[in-house]
Amino acid sequence: MSRVGLTADRLARAGAELADEIGFDNVTPSELARRFGVKVASLYSHVRSAHDLRVRVALLALDELADLVAAGLAGRSGRDALEALGDVYRDYARSHPGRYAATRLPLDHETAARSAGPRHAAMTRAVLRAYHLSEPDETHAVRLLGSTFHGFIALELAGGFSHSSPGARESWARILDVLDFSLTHWPPTPGNTP
Amino acid sequence: MSRVGLTADRLARAGAELADEIGFDNVTPSELARRFGVKVASLYSHVRSAHDLRVRVALLALDELADLVAAGLAGRSGRDALEALGDVYRDYARSHPGRYAATRLPLDHETAARSAGPRHAAMTRAVLRAYHLSEPDETHAVRLLGSTFHGFIALELAGGFSHSSPGARESWARILDVLDFSLTHWPPTPGNTP
DNA sequence: CCGCGTTGCCTAAAGCTCTTAGGCAAACGC
DNA sequence: GCGTTTGCCTAAGAGCTTTAGGCAACGCGG
Secondary structure: OOOOOOOHHHHHHHHHHHHHHHOHHHOOHHHHHHHHOOOHHHHHHOOOOHHHHHHHHHHHHHHHHHHHHHHHHOOOOHHHHHHHHHHHHHHHHHHOHHHHHHHOOOOOHHHHHHOOHHHHHHHHHHHHHOOOOOHHHHHHHHHHHHHHHHHHHHHHHOOOOOOOOOOHHHHHHHHHHHHHHHHHOOOOOOOOOO | OOOOOOOHHHHHHHHHHHHHHHOHHHOOHHHHHHHHOOOHHHHHHOOOOHHHHHHHHHHHHHHHHHHHHHHHHOOOOHHHHHHHHHHHHHHHHHHOHHHHHHHOOOOOHHHHHHOOHHHHHHHHHHHHHOOOOOHHHHHHHHHHHHHHHHHHHHHHHOOOOOOOOOOHHHHHHHHHHHHHHHHHOOOOOOOOOO
16 A cells, blocks of 8 residues: 555645535544545544644634735725725635634634734734724724624625625625724714713 | 433423533534433434434524513613613523524524524614614614624634633623614715715 | 323444554665 | 664444334323
């Protein structure tokens, strides 16, 4: 028997492709072994467990997505940057649904710190810089963007908008309008209305 | 051997409790059979498959949540109603994470139509009525609320906000401010800026 | 009160999954 | 060319889902 040349990295890359084809939840040692024409047990020299495999796919996807965000943001600021940020996430989720799902895998603290997660956070903050929010509010805004982007993408991927009009694309455009508007006219903490 | 009195309904209810304790993904015939002190095969007289079981839990959770929303909205309108709507969803997700996850299970078209899903949509539209948006925009607003609420809840449940300040509660309050503000001053479709 | 039928839970079994342990042979360094 | 490393193998155990068929407990009619 000739050797196929398995590697933790090759397994993670193949796992990412597999995720896009059959769903992240179905990325398993068994399926991957079938792909490589190899017995399941052989994977365990390269990967500690099924969970370890999925974590590697998640890290790969987070990295890849962070690179795309960086490229998308290059040379843009303000509203342009906001739209680019959202579009990169949404386009990535649509073209690589399994990889996108992988980015949602909860990671333990240490792994999360080593991941591209902090890069994502930093880039979102960079986009917000142009709106000149002061400190507690900028953090709230980071969370607003994260929530809205991820929420929309999750609903769209789950088919929540299919077969109903107007199309998801239009709602997405309007939502970006609303976010830009909100960030521009960031409402003050409401006090007692006279 | 005395009979335990299994029923599709009792299984679904037990499955819902199980979901909150060990996670919706771990709601399986095996685990449920252990709970009832019964052999696994016995469940298959009441439930067609593991998937069928999970669907029943999802329908139960959607119903329960719709009832809570209806109760929360009673007698409120405008901003009060918006906050009540969001709070019911968030509180439910925090106190019943497994059931909340169940509500996210993709259902086939027919099952979705029979579920409490349409009731949820109708109640969101009822909340928006007070903001007097005209038609395509009200739909966009439904999607904005759904996205932001679900996105925030997903991030919070995944631990995205833990151990960082300010706390999730504050961001949630600010985000409700922003949503109310956006709905009140709904931005026009941007044309060519002079 | 008792038999009878229904129905509920059982045992048995097949096929899938993940995971660990130990073996053989291919590829690499010298 | 030889030895060591190491990559993929076979073997095996435990858990999960699902189907098929059997026995006995419950509930109804007499």
